Amino acid sequence: MSDIVLTAAVRQNLLSLQSTADLLATTQNRLSTGKKVNSALDNPTNYFTASSLDARASDINNLLDGIGNGVQILQAANTGITSLQKLIDSAKSVANQALQTAVGYAPKSTVTAGSIAGATAQNLLGNPVNATVTGAAIPGAAATTTKLTALTTPLTATDNLTINGKTIAFANSGGNQITATGATLDLTNATVGDLLNAIDTITGASSTVPPTPSSLGGTKLTLSTGTAQDLVIGGNAGTLTNLGLVAGTTVRGTTLPAGQTLTITPTVPGNPSTSITFGTGVGQVSTLNGLNAALAANSLQASIDSAGKITLTTTSDAASSTIGTIGGSAAGGGQPFAGLVAPAPVADPTVQGTRSALIAQYNNIINQITTTAADASYNGVNLLGGDTLKLVFNETGKSTLSITGVNFNPAGLGLSALTQGTDFIDNNATNKVLTALNNAGSTLRTQAAALGSNLSIVEIRQNFSKNLINVLQTGSTNLTIADTNQEAANSQALSTRQSIAVSALSLANQSQQSVLQLLRSG
Known part of the structure; x- marks a missing residue:
């Protein structure tokens, strides 16, 4: 519109009015969007920074x-x-x-050893006990006072008898000589009682060491072993026949001598073998409690009865198992554990x-x-x-x-x-x-x-992400949000300014209106 000529005042007022209109439009846009930065044109730095923060918040939110x-x-x-x-x-x-x-087995695997003379729970080794052996009838032996020469087959100086390796000899004079290492009996006055006394002196059996010493029962000799050792009878065969005796050994009640060993292989796979040495020394076993302590690791337990018999059985934990192989010197010939082989347990069907x-x-x-x-x-x-x-x-x-x-x-x-x-x-x-x-x-x-x-x-990271999203969004908003109070005030001020600008523009146009009025009046 270059053909239209506006005065400087009008043009200035028009520019002012246009500027106010632009500001008012910007303010109204901020009020409607709530943002002061709506595009890169508003504030490139804040716009792109806010966009980056919003993008990161969105990614984390996803x-x-x-x-x-x-x-x-x-x-x-x-x-x-x-x-x-x-x-x-x-x-x-x-x-x-x-x-x-x-327990699902009755009976469990069990073995019982032979009697141990005098054994108790407090003394498994036992104590030696007297044993006796009775010979055949001796013709003419009416009483212990009967002389040896008065027997139906009288003894002579050529006879001899050995007890535990000690010799009892016979002589026709010299009186009776009786010691623990041997004896000589004077046949002039020696009696059956003197013979029994000589035997007991060697064995150690006596009326003061129960049971009673050797004796004559009817016409038969009953010899005691004593408690020191087994009774070993020997000597002249004719002498033995005349006295109704037989050469041989009579064993005292079986004991468990110190130093004897007992071994048992594992009852349950994985158990240790049992290895016990009986005795009263360090590490040796002499009581039932000590024996059970030694057997426990092999799932075994022991008991002893009044006859001195030790019984081994599996514990309830190992009721289905069979006692392992029994060995050691205590299982040797003539020993309490000799020949023991444990039977398998018997299952209880119920x-x-x-x-x-x-x-x-x-x-x-x-x-x-x-x-x-x-x-x-x-x-x-x-x-x-x-x-x-x-x-x-x-x-x-x-x-x-x-x-x-x-x-x-x-x-x-x-x-x-x-x-x-x-x-x-x-x-x-x-x-x-x-x-x-x-x-x-x-x-x-x-x-x-x-x-x-x-x-x-x-959960910590989840809460962190939520809080971080809030921080990012808050930061973005801080860069772009509009102050509605300020923008409302701006809008009100701009509206007022626009009204004033319109009035000013009207005043600026009054000079031209005056010219128009002159033209009309002419």
Whole structure:
């Protein structure tokens, strides 16, 4: 419109009015959008900085869904572990029932040793006891006062008798010479009683050392061994015949001499062998308590009866096992443990039936462990089934957390189904199951602690991301938000300014209107 000529005043007022209109439009735009920076033209620095902050906040917000899923996956795994722990506790209850059930074998594997003379619970070695041997009738031996020369077959100076290797000789004079190392009897006055006294002096048997010394019963000699050693009879064959005796040894009551050893191979695979030395020295065994302490590691226990017989039997824990091979010098010829071979235990059908029913209950629980572990998944991820969970916490993918899953099926927990006739058959077998269950429970608790730690980390990062998004959005808003109070005041001021500018423009045009009025009046 270059053909239109405006005065300087009008043009100035017009420009002022246009500027005010532009400012008013800008103010109204800010009021309507709530932002003071709506495009890069408004403030390039703030606009692009805010856009960057908003973009990062959006990226992190998109990751929150994945983090939330991760929380639920961990919660599902934790729920699974809680249920598995309850199943383990149920399995323990079944195993404890088996322990409380009667031993499934009657009788258990048992052996009984020969009598140990004088043995008691406080003295397994025993004490030597007197034994006797009675000969054949001696014609003419009417009483202990009967002279040896008055027997139907009288003794002569050529006769001799040995007792425990000590010689009893006969002479026709010199009187009786009786000592512990041997004797000579004077046949001029020696009697049957003198002969018995000579024998007892050598053996140590006497009326003051019970039982009673050697004696004459009817016409038969009864000789005592004493307690010092066994009775060994020897000498001239004719002499022995005349006295109704036979050469040989009469053994005192069997004892368990110090230094004798007893060995027993493992009763249960994995048990240590038993190796015992009887005696009162350091490390030796002389009492029932000491014997049981030495036998315990091999799942054996001992008892002793009034006859001095030691009985070995398996403990209830090893009721299904057979006592190992018995050896050592105490099992040698003539010794109390000689020739002992333990029989196998005899199963009790009723009790074993009860234990078999418990096996069925246990196996049902094992099956539930399998299905529970398989069901502890969320959105296709199962940390109890060996899956791995990877969570990303920032928009660059550099801040991550990988949680490796575990296999918590029965095999992964070290458990398995039980077998009839093999498991729960005695306390040892049952305790093995309980040990496995305790280990499984410990494994679950350890994994629960690990899951709890990871869940805490994920929740912390989840809250951090939410707060960071808020910080980013707040920062973006601070760069672009408009002050509505200020913009409202600006709008009001600009409206007023616009009204004034219109009035000023009107005044600026009045000079031209005056010219128009002159033209009209002319």
